[in-house]
Amino acid sequence: MKQAAYDLTTELVHHSYQPPADFVSLLPPVHKASTVVFPNVAAMRERRWLDKSSYTYGLHGTPTTYQLEERLCTLEGGKQCLLVPSGLAAIASVSLSLLKAGDEVLIPDNAYGPNKSLTEAELVQWGITHAYYDPMNVADLAARITKRTRLVWIEAPGSVSMEFPDLPALVALCRERGVISALDNTWGAGLAFKPFDLDGDGSHRLGVDVSVHALTKYPSGGGDVLMGSVMTVNQALHMRLKLTHMRLGFGVSGNDSETVLRSLPSIALRYRAHDQGARELARWLQQQPAVAQVLHPALPESPGHAHWAKLCGAANGGQGAAAGLFSVVIDPRHSQAQVDVLCDSLRLFKLGYSWGGPVSLVVPYEIETMRARPVPQLQPGTVVRFNIGLEAVEDLRADLAQALAKAFG
Structure with a gap:
């Protein structure tokens, strides 16, 4: 039986044409979506996005953002990556995910200014305390870690004043004390050193727990994109961060993802x-x-x-x-x-x-x-x-x- 004709406006919205699927180009295609369409109710109920095996909603990932996440993992040597709207959003998502009332965060005195402002103006309102340590003195950090310390931020080098700390020693101390270490790796960009393999021999005996990266900088390379990433190698830590990422509603656009994907090869x-x-x-x-x-x-x-x-x-x-x-x-x-x-x-x-x-x-x-x-x-x-x-x-x-x-x- 012939299907009833629709009004022209309806046909334009629900057009039946689908292009052939065997088109391959040098760059990944740009997928832009808020709504993701399911073939049936069973698929709607069964699909899972947490393991990146399928798609449920644009905010939780598209083929374009999945591609970017995986390529960034290759760049920095991580296993799981989350994309956020800016480098500061990456910092914020880590602190908001890993800290609660009564916890303490330690920040290097030469840290990126907005990280300090976020801590002083926002986190303090939620009962999260902080202290600043001398990043050039491992003993100073050791003296400041207490039973309430849950997170230590590290920068290499420091913002503006460019001091380069003994990064492996700082990370080793955090690991010894059972405190999560988070590195702002924007300067290193995955090229100066590997944040998850500080020994540099592929053993991964020593590495940071979390690497945040302002993709706004070198991965974009054009001064025209705002984006950040949060990377880990530990699956349990990644899932903790990922659920906070979902609850905060962080997402990035397909066009911005395409721009970074286009820039990464260079x-x-x-x-x-x-x-x-x-x-x-x-x-x-x-x-x-x-x-x-x-x-x-x-x-x-x-x-x-x-x-x-x-x-x-x-x-x-x-x-x-x-x-x-x-x-x-x-x-x-x-x-x-x-x-x-x-x-x-x-x-x-x-x-x-x-x-x-x-x-x-x-x-x-x-x-x-x-x-x-x-x-x-x-x-x-x-x-x-x-x-x-x-x-x-x-x-x-x-x-x-x-x-x-x-x-x-």
Whole structure:
């Protein structure tokens, strides 16, 4: 019996055409959905999304997001990955999942500022206490871990001041004390070192429990996507995080996932280019009279260089890996107004937060307002952070030279 004809508008909504299924291209297709359609009620009742074996709702995953999660696991050496709308959302989801009233979290004093703000302004309202530790002193962390400590955040290197801690020693201490360690691995990006294999020999005897990554930076590489990830190797810990992720309603768009998937094949090439440019300019800035100190983990004079060399020095055929980020301390004989002139006079370097994209960036900081304690490893002066993009190093050096001359004579 011939099916009754539908109104044109209904036919356009419920069109019967399905394209053939054997189309294969170099890049994964983009699947965008909130509603996922089931073939029958039995399938609706039986499908499970927690093990990524099927699909139930767009928020719980699509073929596109599953692909991105698996490729990110390959990048960082993890086994399970969750995608969230930003790097800060990744940090928040970990703290919200693993902490409850009465618990304590320890944070390095040089941590990413929004992590500290989240803890001070939000977690404290839920009865979660915190303390800041000196990341360059393993004994200080050991003294601060109590029976209430449930989570220790680690950064390598520290935000803005770029100190590189003894990451394996910090993680080993957390494991010895039975405390979960969570690393902000945005700088390392899965390329400088493997967060779940800190011995670097494939044994996985020592590694962090959780790695969070601002995919906004190097995985995206374009300065046009906000996204983060939470990665683990322990299945029970992953499920705990995944259920919180579901309850918070975190999700990412198919188009943003496609952008990161498209950028991932070139991440190692881009990371190396950022690294090489940053090292060359950092060494050049060490010779400039207005600069009192250059903070770059690959420079022998930078705080924690020996820790960086031990953990990251074998990458890139023995040249090490160090991203494209560094800071300088401007000599205190120069005023803040002069430092502002330096930043405002740059032409290729743009004033802007974040990093990892093709455009070089600069930001001046008041480091004293960002720390709970003095920073003895830093020289006195004003801190300025540079993100080195993908421009020609010669052009960036010329830009820095003319801005230095304008600001400091």
